[in-house]
Amino acid sequence: MRKIIQAGLVLLLITSCGGKDSSKDVTVDKAQKTAEIDEIAENPLKDCFFGDLHLHTSLSPDANMIGTTALPEDSYKFAMGEEVTYMGQKIKRIAPLDFLAVTDHSEYLGVIAAIKDPNGPYAGTDRNKLYNSKDQKDVAKAYADFMVGVVANKPAPELNNEKVIKSSWQRIIEAASKYNKPGKFTTFVGYEWTSMPSDANKHSQNLHRCVIFKGEKVPDKPFSSFDSDDPEDLWTYLENARKTGDDVIAVPHNGNLSNGLMFDTKTLKGKPLTKEYADRRMNNEPLTEIAQGKGQSETHPSLSGNDEFANYELVEILLSSSAKAKFQKGSYVRQAYGVGQELQEKLGSNPFKYGLEGGTDYHSGFSTTEENNYPGSHASQDNLAKDYATILAATESIGGEPASKLSAGGLTGVWAESNTRDAIFNALKKKECFGTSGVRIKVRLFAGWDYSNNLIKQNNWIKEAYASGVPMGADLPISTNSKKPKFLVQAIKDPNSGNLDRIQIIKVSTKNGKSTEKIFDVVWAGSRKVDAKGKLASVGNTVDIKAGSYTNTIGAATLLGYWEDTEFDPQSYVTYYARVLEIPTPRWSTYLAAKHNLPVSKTVPATIQERAWTSPVWYTPAK
Amino acid sequence: MAIKIKRFFSEPLIQFIILGGLLFLFVSYFQQKKDIEAREITVSKEKVNQIILNYKTQVGSLPSKQELEALIDGYIKEEISYREAKKLGLDHDDEIIRRRLSQKFDFLQTDLVEIKEPTEEDLLLFYNNHKKLFRKDATVTFSHIYFSADNSTAALAKERAIIVLKQLQNHEIANAHEKGDLFPLQYDYVDQAVVDVQQNFGNKPIVDFLFKEPLKRWLGPVESGYGWHLVFISSRGNTGIMPYKLIKEEVKLNYIDSVKATQNKIAYDKLAKKYLINRSYLDKK
Numbered sequence: 001m002r003k004i005i006q007a008g009l010v011l012l013l014i015t016s017c018g019g020k021d022s023s024k025d026v027t028v029d030k031a032q033k034t035a036e037i038d039e040i041a042e043n044p045l046k047d048c049f050f051g052d053l054h055l056h057t058s059l060s061p062d063a064n065m066i067g068t069t070a071l072p073e074d075s076y077k078f079a080m081g082e083e084v085t086y087m088g089q090k091i092k093r094i095a096p097l098d099f100l101a102v103t104d105h106s107e108y109l110g111v112i113a114a115i116k117d118p119n120g121p122y123a124g125t126d127r128n129k130l131y132n133s134k135d136q137k138d139v140a141k142a143y144a145d146f147m148v149g150v151v152a153n154k155p156a157p158e159l160n161n162e163k164v165i166k167s168s169w170q171r172i173i174e175a176a177s178k179y180n181k182p183g184k185f186t187t188f189v190g191y192e193w194t195s196m197p198s199d200a201n202k203h204s205q206n207l208h209r210c211v212i213f214k215g216e217k218v219p220d221k222p223f224s225s226f227d228s229d230d231p232e233d234l235w236t237y238l239e240n241a242r243k244t245g246d247d248v249i250a251v252p253h254n255g256n257l258s259n260g261l262m263f264d265t266k267t268l269k270g271k272p273l274t275k276e277y278a279d280r281r282m283n284n285e286p287l288t289e290i291a292q293g294k295g296q297s298e299t300h301p302s303l304s305g306n307d308e309f310a311n312y313e314l315v316e317i318l319l320s321s322s323a324k325a326k327f328q329k330g331s332y333v334r335q336a337y338g339v340g341q342e343l344q345e346k347l348g349s350n351p352f353k354y355g356l357e358g359g360t361d362y363h364s365g366f367s368t369t370e371e372n373n374y375p376g377s378h379a380s381q382d383n384l385a386k387d388y389a390t391i392l393a394a395t396e397s398i399g400g401e402p403a404s405k406l407s408a409g410g411l412t413g414v415w416a417e418s419n420t421r422d423a424i425f426n427a428l429k430k431k432e433c434f435g436t437s438g439v440r441i442k443v444r445l446f447a448g449w450d451y452s453n454n455l456i457k458q459n460n461w462i463k464e465a466y467a468s469g470v471p472m473g474a475d476l477p478i479s480t481n482s483k484k485p486k487f488l489v490q491a492i493k494d495p496n497s498g499n500l501d502r503i504q505i506i507k508v509s510t511k512n513g514k515s516t517e518k519i520f521d522v523v524w525a526g527s528r529k530v531d532a533k534g535k536l537a538s539v540g541n542t543v544d545i546k547a548g549s550y551t552n553t554i555g556a557a558t559l560l561g562y563w564e565d566t567e568f569d570p571q572s573y574v575t576y577y578a579r580v581l582e583i584p585t586p587r588w589s590t591y592l593a594a595k596h597n598l599p600v601s602k603t604v605p606a607t608i609q610e611r612a613w614t615s616p617v618w619y620t621p622a623k
Numbered sequence: 624m625a626i627k628i629k630r631f632f633s634e635p636l637i638q639f640i641i642l643g644g645l646l647f648l649f650v651s652y653f654q655q656k657k658d659i660e661a662r663e664i665t666v667s668k669e670k671v672n673q674i675i676l677n678y679k680t681q682v683g684s685l686p687s688k689q690e691l692e693a694l695i696d697g698y699i700k701e702e703i704s705y706r707e708a709k710k711l712g713l714d715h716d717d718e719i720i721r722r723r724l725s726q727k728f729d730f731l732q733t734d735l736v737e738i739k740e741p742t743e744e745d746l747l748l749f750y751n752n753h754k755k756l757f758r759k760d761a762t763v764t765f766s767h768i769y770f771s772a773d774n775s776t777a778a779l780a781k782e783r784a785i786i787v788l789k790q791l792q793n794h795e796i797a798n799a800h801e802k803g804d805l806f807p808l809q810y811d812y813v814d815q816a817v818v819d820v821q822q823n824f825g826n827k828p829i830v831d832f833l834f835k836e837p838l839k840r841w842l843g844p845v846e847s848g849y850g851w852h853l854v855f856i857s858s859r860g861n862t863g864i865m866p867y868k869l870i871k872e873e874v875k876l877n878y879i880d881s882v883k884a885t886q887n888k889i890a891y892d893k894l895a896k897k898y899l900i901n902r903s904y905l906d907k908k
Binding site for chain 2: 094095096119121123124219220221223227236237240241442459490492493495496497525526527553556557558560
């Protein structure tokens, strides 16, 4: 009798689960973990947590092709501070991260790993042999085989293996579930939607977005650019996912490599933007990535001629191409803030009201953002332990920028009540977060109508700042009288990095369809003076390039300042954000050259001023 | 004649042939019926609903009429080639199918037995027998006074710290931090693991200092990533086992995992006992 019941049960299971992978059900009881959240202390004035929302493992086909072997589990371990092996070397972060999202490409998710697997679904096939071959000709053949569908954005049916994609997705969910430790370390289930429509010359234009879920109640398959390369279709997927499961956001990145498409004034289908489009865009993607391994997207020196710090970590060659990206319009965030306001004047909504975050986009599986502890980020393509001499000497690489141009960064800083999924995701949605070039500068920005210069002298200034104003990511409330907006900014240095040079506020204002940008130095280290032209003297430079070292004898450990916008025009739309600069320190390529007693790379600067960019505060005129 | 015929039918051989013939007719009738059924594919309403649901969960929207027709055609095509493949015996000795079936069976076999809610005694017993699972990191609880080099130099900050240290004379006093500079984070830190101190103060001498130096007196100056500090270490929690009361939920999760693993093992062992395994590769020639 028992056997019959058991057999019946088996049948019942077969019909009810339709052959789904076991993994799905395992995650259910892990939801109990969330019960722990109740006991976690909350700081209403918020603490700063650092993490990476953009990282690839060997489940990403391209990462796997270049020799990455790490899986999401390894990524989480490394981020939490454990030692791991990468390209045969032991690596370990100096300071662990507080949160991480693994964001593998959804196109062919996990398929290359499955093809190579000697016990996998492709075992014994020709592809299995080809993809595992070490022969350079075969490697090229395998890469070409894989790229056909990617370039055409039409998946090869034999590679677009739904079962593999779904089970890889489950693997990502399980790893996030396993390493999420409320109060200590937060993980997010995520992936990257890799849309790159071609231009007339067949150059790929980067419209990629990372998708970050709040919890584990997610669709059973990620939406890919094979489904559609139009962001509006991705938003539909997000809206549906929200209806049936957990909240979710998308984060666009690398406007710098979008060929002007990222912040275009028309839709991908070529239609003019509408209020509905603007609202949908902002509901689905509140943040954009200001800096990452493939450069910063804040601004370009030729767009911001008056910004002496604009020439920073520029990456300008389109992905898998040798063509320089067009950037005069639609590529950089600062310009988009103005364009967004111009559209807002016409439409009533701003489609580019983006908060800021930072990520690595590394394809190694490891978030190695520390400049003096950077082992490379793209497996066989920039194995610094082995190929350091070639990489330091290289001025170009086939089909893209040389490896020396990749940045050791960036990171996302979040102001949240506690280190939990709820608190951090909510902060991301509210844009109370910022991006950095990879360092852990803690920066606060508040704006209000009634702050005074004395406030920052009080011990409880943060509490007051929240009570009578708004933090980064928010709108200045409508002004009822003719007051000017006031700002409070604070930066605390990364205790493992250089001292601070200065905090600036960058103002982008728009009136009658015309936008202007202006930079104000608000507070700086030392007793430097501003000259007649309004320029603050340089902080100096302690870097010994040959030794690959610097000293913190210049700059400050903390900066705290008050600023009033005396030029404020209540009839203009305004975006205000803060930028913090460190003193000059050696770039990773300079540390590497010093370590091996080689000349520094001529392709990149020897020293850099690392930085943080806050999400803005916005002002909208009363109509 | 009639007798002849009767005799003829009473011959055992003839009887056998007739019976055999009847049986043949009977079997071939049913075989034919089965063949027809095997060539019949019913696309039921339930099946279509399932197709729609699958599409919706994958794509997020309902399929259009055309898309649905294509999906149904796809299902029919799959079903036909599946049946034909089975007829040809393609499912035999196929490694992928073997593995998939084995995985599916394993899945169905796993966690079949419902685990009853553990009692307090169950959990305590498990906790006591598996204390290694509940080890905690070494921690330190301390207060500090900060001496900033901002607007001066590190040497001057350190000098100021030495002067304040003399004044304090090893007393724990309220608001001691006021004798130093404003520190933008906290003055008092509770139960900080090595990782926490590294995160908050940098990978600097202060980390080792806090985990080595004597308790309950003002010490320093010691350097962090921000400047110089005097520190008062009030207690250290050594690596030890977390108290049961604080981690009851965690104990429960571990307990359930462990019971599941044991039960799955028992179930497999039971099954394995029904098989005789000949390890012929071990045979000596």
